[in-house]
Amino acid sequence: MPSISYDHRAITVDGERILLLSGAIHYPRSTPGMWGSLMERSQEAGLNAIETYVFWNLHERQRRVYDFSDRLDLRRFLQTAQQLGLYVILRIGPYICAETNYGGLPAWLRDVPGIQMRTDNEPFLREMENWVRLLCDYVRPYFASNGGPIILAQIENEYGNIAWRYGEAGERYLRRIVEMAQSLQVGVPWVMCKGGAPGVIETINAFYAHPLLDDYFAQYPDKPALWTEHWPGWYDLWGYPHNRRTPENVAYAAARFFAAGGTGMNYYMWHGGTNFDREGSFLQTTSYDYDAPLDEYGLPTTKMYHLARLHRILQEYASVLVHSERAKPEPLQANASAYTYEHAGRSLVFLCNDGEQEIQVSYEGRRYHLPPQSVTLIGDGQMLMNTAQVEPRDVVVRRMEPCEPNLSSFQWWAEPPPDEARDALHPPVLSDKPVEQLPFTHDETDYCWYLTKLMILPHQAGAGTLELQGVADVVHLMVDGKFVATTEPPLPENRNLDDPESFTQRFELTLSAGEHTLAILCCALGLIKGDWMLGERNMVDERKGFWGRLVWRGEPLEVPWRIYAGLSGEHCRLYAEGGALVDWKSSIETARGKPLCWWKTAFERPKTNAPLVLDLQGMSKGIAWLNGRCIGRYWLAVGTGKPEGWLLQAVYPEGEGLPTQRYYHLPAEWLREHNVLVLFEEVGGDPTQVRLCYRG
Ligand code: GAL
Numbered sequence: 001m002p003s004i005s006y007d008h009r010a011i012t013v014d015g016e017r018i019l020l021l022s023g024a025i026h027y028p029r030s031t032p033g034m035w036g037s038l039m040e041r042s043q044e045a046g047l048n049a050i051e052t053y054v055f056w057n058l059h060e061r062q063r064r065v066y067d068f069s070d071r072l073d074l075r076r077f078l079q080t081a082q083q084l085g086l087y088v089i090l091r092i093g094p095y096i097c098a099e100t101n102y103g104g105l106p107a108w109l110r111d112v113p114g115i116q117m118r119t120d121n122e123p124f125l126r127e128m129e130n131w132v133r134l135l136c137d138y139v140r141p142y143f144a145s146n147g148g149p150i151i152l153a154q155i156e157n158e159y160g161n162i163a164w165r166y167g168e169a170g171e172r173y174l175r176r177i178v179e180m181a182q183s184l185q186v187g188v189p190w191v192m193c194k195g196g197a198p199g200v201i202e203t204i205n206a207f208y209a210h211p212l213l214d215d216y217f218a219q220y221p222d223k224p225a226l227w228t229e230h231w232p233g234w235y236d237l238w239g240y241p242h243n244r245r246t247p248e249n250v251a252y253a254a255a256r257f258f259a260a261g262g263t264g265m266n267y268y269m270w271h272g273g274t275n276f277d278r279e280g281s282f283l284q285t286t287s288y289d290y291d292a293p294l295d296e297y298g299l300p301t302t303k304m305y306h307l308a309r310l311h312r313i314l315q316e317y318a319s320v321l322v323h324s325e326r327a328k329p330e331p332l333q334a335n336a337s338a339y340t341y342e343h344a345g346r347s348l349v350f351l352c353n354d355g356e357q358e359i360q361v362s363y364e365g366r367r368y369h370l371p372p373q374s375v376t377l378i379g380d381g382q383m384l385m386n387t388a389q390v391e392p393r394d395v396v397v398r399r400m401e402p403c404e405p406n407l408s409s410f411q412w413w414a415e416p417p418p419d420e421a422r423d424a425l426h427p428p429v430l431s432d433k434p435v436e437q438l439p440f441t442h443d444e445t446d447y448c449w450y451l452t453k454l455m456i457l458p459h460q461a462g463a464g465t466l467e468l469q470g471v472a473d474v475v476h477l478m479v480d481g482k483f484v485a486t487t488e489p490p491l492p493e494n495r496n497l498d499d500p501e502s503f504t505q506r507f508e509l510t511l512s513a514g515e516h517t518l519a520i521l522c523c524a525l526g527l528i529k530g531d532w533m534l535g536e537r538n539m540v541d542e543r544k545g546f547w548g549r550l551v552w553r554g555e556p557l558e559v560p561w562r563i564y565a566g567l568s569g570e571h572c573r574l575y576a577e578g579g580a581l582v583d584w585k586s587s588i589e590t591a592r593g594k595p596l597c598w599w600k601t602a603f604e605r606p607k608t609n610a611p612l613v614l615d616l617q618g619m620s621k622g623i624a625w626l627n628g629r630c631i632g633r634y635w636l637a638v639g640t641g642k643p644e645g646w647l648l649q650a651v652y653p654e655g656e657g658l659p660t661q662r663y664y665h666l667p668a669e670w671l672r673e674h675n676v677l678v679l680f681e682e683v684g685g686d687p688t689q690v691r692l693c694y695r696g
Contacts (some may be wrong), residue, residue: 004144004151004188006201008381010224010263010322010571011151011189013144017322020226021311022049022089023270026098027077028058030118030273030298031669038271042089043241045293045304046265046311046579049087049151049226051266052077054648054683056094058105058279068138069277071647077141082149088193090103090139091154091228094131096134099235099275099284102539103529107443110540117531117539118162120172129180136184152191154228154485155226158205160195162531183392192512204230205268207245209254209378210260217261217326227257230269232303233291234651237283238525238660239489240641241653248374249650251310251387255375259339261326267307267525271298271640274665275632278623279445281529282473285661286632297611297695299608313377313384317341317348332361336370343422349378392589400613400663401696403606407677410687411584413574415596415680417481417519418449418564426571428562434470437522437545440565446623446633448545449564450520452636454511461513469488470548471522472520476595476682477507478519483595484509486683491525496535503548511552522546522594523621525633569598569678575678576628593684600678603692605671610694612666614677617659618689622681629670634679634690637663663693 002014010017030038039050054074054268059067068074083089085118096104096119109115115123132155142148144683163170180196181190189201196202201227202219204212211338216225232250234243250267257265272290280286289296292306314321322344327350329337336353341348353359353370360394361368368376374388418428428451437448458550466485468475472495474487485507495502531539575598584600591597598673608611614624614631621635636659679687 001147002144006189008224010327011226013151017263017349019318019322020049020199020265021047021314022051022087022266023047023267023293024051024266025271026052026055026269026273027074027356028071029275032073033669034298035077038294039080039084039086041294041298041300041304041376042270043084043302045308046315047086047270048315049089049266050081051089051091051268053091053096053098053104054135055096055100055104056152057104059135059549060106060585063106066134066498074139075142078139078149078347082142082213085152086149088142089154089228090150091157092132092135093154093157093350094128095156097529099281099288101281101443102527102542103562105539107438107527110438111654112543115530117520118159118173119538120167120169121175125173125176128177132180136186138584140186143186143188143586151188153181153186153188154191154394155191155200156195156335157192159192163195165531166535174411183644191226191228194216198638201226205246207231208256209262210253210256213260213262220572220599222433224264225262226264227262228266228514230257230265231252231650232267232269232293233289234647235272235288235290235639236285236660237490237493238285238635239491239637239639240643240655240660241639242291242660243643243647243651245651245655247306247390248388251306252373252375253650254307254575255310255350255377255387255566256319256352256354259352259375267293270685272296274632276632276670278526278633280453280526280633281370281527282533283491286528286653286664287635287661299308299398299611299695302390302394302396305396305427306390308393309385309391310377310387313379317346317379319350320346321436332363333359336361338363342482344563347378351376351378378650386610399696400615400693401583403608403612403694405604407601407603407690409586410588411598412588412591412600412602413569413582414591414594415567415569415598418568419562421450426564426566428564429444431561431563434546434548434550434561434648436543437524438543440563441524441544443524443527445566445570445598447565447567449572450546450673451562451564452518452523452559454516454518454552454559455512456513456516456552457485458513460553460555463508463510463551466507466509467504467551468520468546468548469500469551471505471546472503472544473525475505475546476521476523478521479509479516481509481517481533483684489635489637494533497537497541498535501577502535520546526542554567568578569680573600575625575630575680579676579678590688592688594684595682595684597681597684598678599674599681599687603677605675605690606694606696610696611668612671613663613693613695614666615663615691615693617662617691618687619679619681619685620683622679624664625678626670627672628664631664631666634661634664
């Protein structure tokens with residue numbers, strides 16, 4: 001069986017150094033039928049490895065109930081890689097961040113008495129160990145030590161970002177999990193990104209890794225430089241513009257890393273895919289396209305073709321790179337240097353311009369034109385490519401085209417207020433105070449209703465501000481059965497539980513004197529992915545719904561509450577076979593723009609092999625299902641939010657003023673000849689504008 005190890009220069013397989021060019025493809029973010037072509041395309045683009053995180057939150061949704069079927073069939077994913085001869089980097093976590101619900105931790109962990117996440121806490125370590133042991137046994141045949149494709153495994157994820165919060169307990173935690181990992185005898189090296197411990201390989205996550213390498217080698221002279229996350233784009237948040245990164249800039253960062261002495265790089269993400277169902281973490285769009293080289297649907301982009309040219313050169317000269325020592329930079333001029341690698345009569349030279357200006361340099365008697373932030377690769381004296389020059393034949397332009405025929409006409413059914421639901425599907429919880437929703441919803445639904453009666457005295461009547469202190473995430477307010485207000489995007493990605501403003505929402509209303517019913521529908525947008533998203537709290541403190549005070553015109557209103565988890569339509573599975581239970585109405589004119597409305601339509605499978613998408617233009621916010629399977633949350637929130645400043649070092653915003661996400665992937669494997677589409681619309685929409693499209 002191959003033996004995997006490493007030296008100061010590279011990962012080794014049976015003692016031979018290898019150059020690792022890897023791409024992240026998360027198995028739950030596509031369907032099993034896509035895995036083969038995703039990996040074949042990756043291989044054609046010059047990658048020799050696939051990386052994935054493991055999603056504990058999805059495999060063990062309920063405690064001790066495991067699911068490895070369909071999109072969670074990790075063994076099938078590993079077999080696919082193995083059949084193609086690709087290596088696999090398995091990032092087990094089990095905390096993974098990854099823009100997945102709760103950063104990869106199952107939501108039920110919150111209910112374990114005494115638990116604190118990701119620190120030296122017995123209940124957490126017990127649950128984590130139970131899962132990691134089970135998972136390692138499940139994938140054991142796929143470790144290289146047993147003849148499989150997995151050559152590296154990762155425990156935890158970026159602990160360095162939060163270690164300071166936990167002090168000595170954090171250090172003990174790190175030691176314990178590394179001991180645990182080593183006791184699993186997986187027979188391949190363990191890596192830890194951004195915050196490791198002795199006995200594992202520390203790795204880098206960044207937009208640009210080369211500026212970090214001098215420090216890296218000073219600290220780890222006997223380890224190879226591995227870049228576990230090279231972000232070729234970035235994720236999108238509802239209410240913010242789409243994040244993009246140019247192919248030229250990604251290629252520059254990649255080439256620059258190998259010039260400076262790196263030998264293993266993984267694009268995070270190579271294929272981003274889709275946050276199906278309710279799997280995305282807080283504020284994540286359903287698309288996890290990531291502006292990655294393979295687009296959300298698995299189709300090649302300009303970025304993929306451009307990077308493929310670089311990869312072919314790196315693979316062609318892999319032995320030159322790994323068999324020579326890390327090159328020393330030869331200064332050419334300010335911000336420009338050359339790195340030369342030579343082995344067995346062959347050479348690869350990187351001419352790097354890190355500056356913002358285009359420059360001319362002389363190297364070995366020839367003049368080179370170096371565009372800003374670019375690397376020119378010269379193999380055996382021949383100029384092979386410059387990373388800033390995209391070949392015209394590599395440019396791909398795609399569009400969404402409407403399908404013919406399109407959707408048949410819609411039918412609708414109004415979600416009843418929970419106290420009017422015909423068969424009281426779910427009895428309310430009665431409480432003197434609002435209570436956050438997760439103890440009732442267990443994160444099995446986004447929705448939770450809070451109902452009360454308000455007595456407005458004459459001096460309180462009129463226009464004013466209704467303040468909900470301690471509320472998350474999007475709320476819709478109904479007074480006397482009428483929809484009166486809703487949360488406006490953009491919401492901040494990071495909030496602070498200890499700052500009351502952070503979880504306060506205000507709505508301008510007019511209330512007349514007398515008794516009113518107030519119904520608040522709280523809609524969760526995914527659990528946080530890390531504790532910094534709550535300020536200085538542990539992830540266990542994550543909460544949704546309404547738990548604070550209700551204040552009208554500055555006066556707190558102390559009223560009893562009836563709390564209902566979920567929607568009637570969810571309880572009777574209206575999006576699936578339960579849809580037969582209700583009397584769907586066809587007169588859509590009366591329902592256009594109606595809040596809290598279920599919509600249903602059908603379509604015949606179009607005769608195209610191109611990926612299908614749903615154009616949800618005209619709708620507002622809700623959830624969509626195809627043939628009973630949840631394709632994800634939707635929200636046509638317009639991208640007005642400002643991206644965080646640090647992203648602008650590599651990423652630029654696109655589509656300001658347009659909905660962050662308009663198109664929603666309908667995976668081919670979920671289609672039938674005759675298809676049923678169901679939408680739950682919260683705010684009100686016009687389904688006559690909804691279109692079935694293909695990615696042309
Ligand atoms: C990293 C993290 C990944 C992912 C990425 C952003 O810091 O390790 O899991 O969250 O950021 O996409």
